[in-house]
Amino acid sequence: MQPIRLGLVGYGKIAQDQHVPAVLANPAFQLVSVATQGQPCAGVENFRSLGELLESGPPVDAIAFCTPPQGRFALVQQALAAGKHVLVEKPPCATLGEAMALVNQTAEQGVSGLFAWHSRYAPGIEAARDWLASRTLQSVQIDWKEDVRKWHPGQAWIWQPGGLGVFDPGINALSIVTHLLALPLFVESAQLRVPDNCQSPIAASIKMSDARHLDVRAEFDFDHGHDELWSIEVRCTEGVLRLDNGGALLSIDGVRQTVSEEGEYAAVYRHFQELIGDKASDLDLQPLRLVADSFFVGSRTLVEPFYD
Numbered sequence: 473m474q475p476i477r478l479g480l481v482g483y484g485k486i487a488q489d490q491h492v493p494a495v496l497a498n499p500a501f502q503l504v505s506v507a508t509q510g511q512p513c514a515g516v517e518n519f520r521s522l523g524e525l526l527e528s529g530p531p532v533d534a535i536a537f538c539t540p541p542q543g544r545f546a547l548v549q550q551a552l553a554a555g556k557h558v559l560v561e562k563p564p565c566a567t568l569g570e571a572m573a574l575v576n577q578t579a580e581q582g583v584s585g586l587f588a589w590h591s592r593y594a595p596g597i598e599a600a601r602d603w604l605a606s607r608t609l610q611s612v613q614i615d616w617k618e619d620v621r622k623w624h625p626g627q628a629w630i631w632q633p634g635g636l637g638v639f640d641p642g643i644n645a646l647s648i649v650t651h652l653l654a655l656p657l658f659v660e661s662a663q664l665r666v667p668d669n670c671q672s673p674i675a676a677s678i679k680m681s682d683a684r685h686l687d688v689r690a691e692f693d694f695d696h697g698h699d700e701l702w703s704i705e706v707r708c709t710e711g712v713l714r715l716d717n718g719g720a721l722l723s724i725d726g727v728r729q730t731v732s733e734e735g736e737y738a739a740v741y742r743h744f745q746e747l748i749g750d751k752a753s754d755l756d757l758q759p760l761r762l763v764a765d766s767f768f769v770g771s772r773t774l775v776e777p778f779y780d
């Protein structure tokens with residue numbers, strides 16, 4: 473079986489930390505080229521643009537997109553027009569409309585597409601989803617608090633329109649919860665705290681619900697420099713389920729459960745490989761819709777400026 477020849481666009485932090493190691497560890501893929509505007513990737517052909525990669529580089533079957541969300545839409549469109557399978561980092565685009573257009577174009581091109589909601593592949597998620605499937609849910613509390621200076625050092629794009637600010641990590645929690653719950657969520661209210669030198673929030677409080685009036689609350693904080701917290705607690709009639717460390721740890725009524733040993737990005741690329749083999753796609757818009765609605769209805773409070 474010939475490996476899937478992969479090009480990658482945007483050799484930045486997540487590409488170096490997660491994508492390239494996961495691809496190199498999966499024999500179903502061969503990383504053959506990179507297009508990036510920063511430092512080059514060793515061991516493969518490097519280009520300054522996707523256009524050059526497609527025109528002058530070695531043949532590729534698929535492209536992974538690790539660029540910032542702003543401008544990504546045109547890049548993915550370019551790959552789809554060239555008949556390439558696409559794996560798109562979260563959030564898929566800078567707007568919901570762009571993401572919806574990519575869903576349609578992927579189908580029209582007859583290629584495979586994956587919106588890589590990487591947190592959905594955390595070790596405890598599937599076991600949590602299975603347990604919750606037969607329980608009566610009462611409430612969900614999400615606490616997602618991390619240090620932007622650690623995870624996005626010097627990344628100005630995250631504070632610009634389309635960069636989402638604290639929703640860039642917060643959307644991961646939303647991707648988990650929308651995967652765990654049976655009914656679609658909608659945003660009832662949101663409070664966004666925006667540094668007065670930024671265009672996107674550094675913290676947010678969101679109240680959500682579903683058709684059965686489930687009480688879902690989220691607290692996001694991007695300036696949480698100590699004791700980072702990525703937890704989701706689901707209270708049910710039958711007991712309490714808790715995901716910690718972004719879904720890597722699962723406990724039920726305080727008892728730690730056995731979970732998968734596969735890493736998030738190894739699972740992401742295994743899923744991408746399966747989709748290509750099945751001539752299928754997985755392009756879920758729900759997490760991005762919840763972020764868009766939070767911006768729609770969110771009340772904004774200006775807070776002190778943010779300096780990296």
Ligand SMILES: NC(=O)C1=CN([C@@H]2O[C@H](COP(=O)(O)OP(=O)(O)OC[C@H]3O[C@@H](n4cnc5c(N)ncnc54)[C@H](O)[C@@H]3O)[C@@H](O)[C@H]2O)C=CC1
Nearest residue numbers: 482483484485486507508509510538539541561562563623
């Ligand atoms: N930083 C993190 O911990 C994580 C980030 N992500 C997501 O991955 C995406 C990228 O984030 P980071 O890697 O942190 O950003 P980054 O700023 O470190 O990397 C972005 C890279 O894209 C390149 N780039 C920008 N425009 C380009 C273009 N038109 N053509 C080619 N290359 C271009 C830049 O040169 C840079 O190397 C974001 O959507 C983010 O939400 C996902 C998981 C974790």
Ligand SMILES: O=C1O[C@@H]([C@H](O)CO)[C@H](O)[C@H]1O
Nearest residue numbers: 618623624640641644702718
């Ligand atoms: O997707 C993302 O994950 C976080 C961080 O890497 C782990 O929570 C980052 O802020 C965001 O882009």
